[in-house]
Amino acid sequence: MSEPRSLHFIEEIVEADKASNKWQGRVHTRFPPEPNGYLHVGHAKSIVLNSSLARRSGGKFNLRFDDTNPEKEEQEYVDSIIDDVKWLGGDFEDRLFYASDYFAQMYEWAEQLVKKGKAYVCDLSAEQMREHRGTLTEPGRNSPFRDRSVDENLDLLRRMKAGEFAPGSKTLRAKIDMTSGNINLRDPVMYRIMKERHHRQGDAWCIYPSYDWAHGLEDSIERITHSICTLEFENHRPLYDWFLDQLGIYHPQQIEFAKLQLTYTVLSKRNLLFLVKEKYVSGWDDPRMPTIRGMRRRGYPSEALRAFCEDIGVTKNDTVIDLVRLENAVRDHLNTTAPRRMAVVNPLKVVITNWPAGQVEQVEVQNNPEDEKAGMRTVPFSGELYLERDDFMEEPPKKFFRLSPGREVRLRGAYFIKCESVVKDATGAVTELRCTYDPSTKGGTAADGRKVKGTIHWVSAQHALDAEVRLFDRLFSAEFPGQAHEGKPGVDRPFLLDLNPGSLVVAKAKVEPSLATERPGARFQFERLGYFCVDLDSKAGALVFNRTVALKDAWAKEVAAEESAPKPAAPAKAPEKKKEPAPPAGPAPEIEFADFTKVALKAGRVLTAEKVEKADKLLKLSVDLGEGAPRTIVSGIAEAFSPESLVGRNVVVVTNLKPRALKGIESRGMILASGSGKSLSLINPGDVPPGTDVK
């Protein structure tokens, strides 16, 4: 391995504290999630930071649920969080705690502050409190209830606790300084009245502590030494310190670090929840989600996630980590641990014309060239095979060294084969290759020492298993999702405009027979393609594999560079699912489509989209068709698409229809789509300029 990395700033603080014996040599950290959602990579960084800080110092690490708000918290989230933290290797042993278990102690301390004259019951409504708070540049004003007597405050607080007052009617506030430049110090709320059932406490409480009041107390009770949180809590530290100092109780040190941000990813709970609720993804565990559950299902090993978190460092700089760093960490781990298998994702049939009819040979292949101990396996070889369609080109460019007419390649672990002829269908598409093999190249080395440049993977047609392969790509196609669309009129959630339409491609693959009985979660490298794992949905006879991450592909990069360099506007080669020219959706059943050739199809770009009044299926779109002025088109796709998800999107438009009025709006054209209702999908013309003819 390389040099041991230097300590990051929090490790340095910990080391200094150990040296000065500040905490009697103890190190005790915690991860304090609120159980109101699923954990994501950002949390992983925090879990790894806190747990490894404890581990490398022989200290302790707690998992504590910060469950102080019964409105949004649920047992479901508690369970998933515990499971995810364990999976990540956050070892909290038996130290699983709940802030709600400390409610009685917290309340006692609150009475203490009241008795000291440091807290008061305030009758201001939320709105009045906001008015009194002042602004960023103007000081606040004291609450008219600020000077109530200790006795009155105590009485009121007890009656708040007893449930005598309506939710929202009173709060307990710390008496600090309404003129502070730090707004958090302007008499923050300690308790609010909420008559909600708590997921653990039931109806035992009707006042609930706020974060600022509760958090330091929780840390204090657990004798935490270093209370690590993200940068946005920096402004809260004076409050954290104030409460603990007023109470004179054990006082941990709060330290802030910059949270993780990733390119091509959104990480806010709100946005992730939206993606799930609005079905842009299949759920919290959709393998494209940056949630721990999503990454687990995708096949990311926890070791890789931890290595990534250690690798990116810990600072106070507000930075964005390139997603490829995560992907590299995953490849790195899988390269040494994942057994190799052969699978053909886009099969092209090959007949070996000189192979003895009916003969089957068992070929020995290495399971993992990076790991001798992984051993060998046998793979059946026969006269009819499937190869990857991309591994053949009828007219290859110079640097292509795979199969093409007259050329020889090695079939991994088997023989050299040479392409003798190409079989095509009526449309000219290649349907089959006729090849010969050289019996003297068994195992993949030629007796005469001749070399071949290309080695490709294969499966035997009669032995191959059918499998569904889910090819995942990044969920967003923009480095900073939504950033380019910020502030556009009518766009509530700009990140939706950057959703990557190719983030999931489902393919029918042919895989080698050894994969028949693998269990969900098992990870492999499909040679030359990428790392895959068996999905939860997989069953014997109906195998499903998820592509965890593709292998790096220098050839694809070269091809892409070639395409984009000389030609003006190369269409993106996004792997699209084949789409039938389905009947166009929309409110136009009476239009004749008997003769499809008369229909003019052009690519268009949606400029604006809005709902049509009194029509829940219709959207009014303004579409740029490269004609100067955009066209107004009314389309019956509102069940499947929100207006904001359409803006900026490329669509196929039938342009030579007679204009017709819908709900009083003249519609000049029709959007091409397939399916119906909620599962409607739009035909994508690719990345071409508006006005381009679509064939």
Added chain:
RNA sequence: UGGGGCGUCGUCUAAGGGUAGGACAUCAGACUUUGACUCUGAGUAUCGUGGUUCGAAUCCACGCGCCCCAGCCA
């Protein structure tokens, strides 16, 4: 225009008065029964302006830029 924080290669991140180093990305090459892995090489950075000093990314001053804060959320 209040308070708090942060500015080093394209992106992360070291260097804490003494040669600006590493990783990822990029490009070029070697190796290769995975166009993977591995290896070699290349280029690119201290926000600005002054000051202190033999010497400044580092200390000081003044600017500039970015982030966070006006929930009875966390």
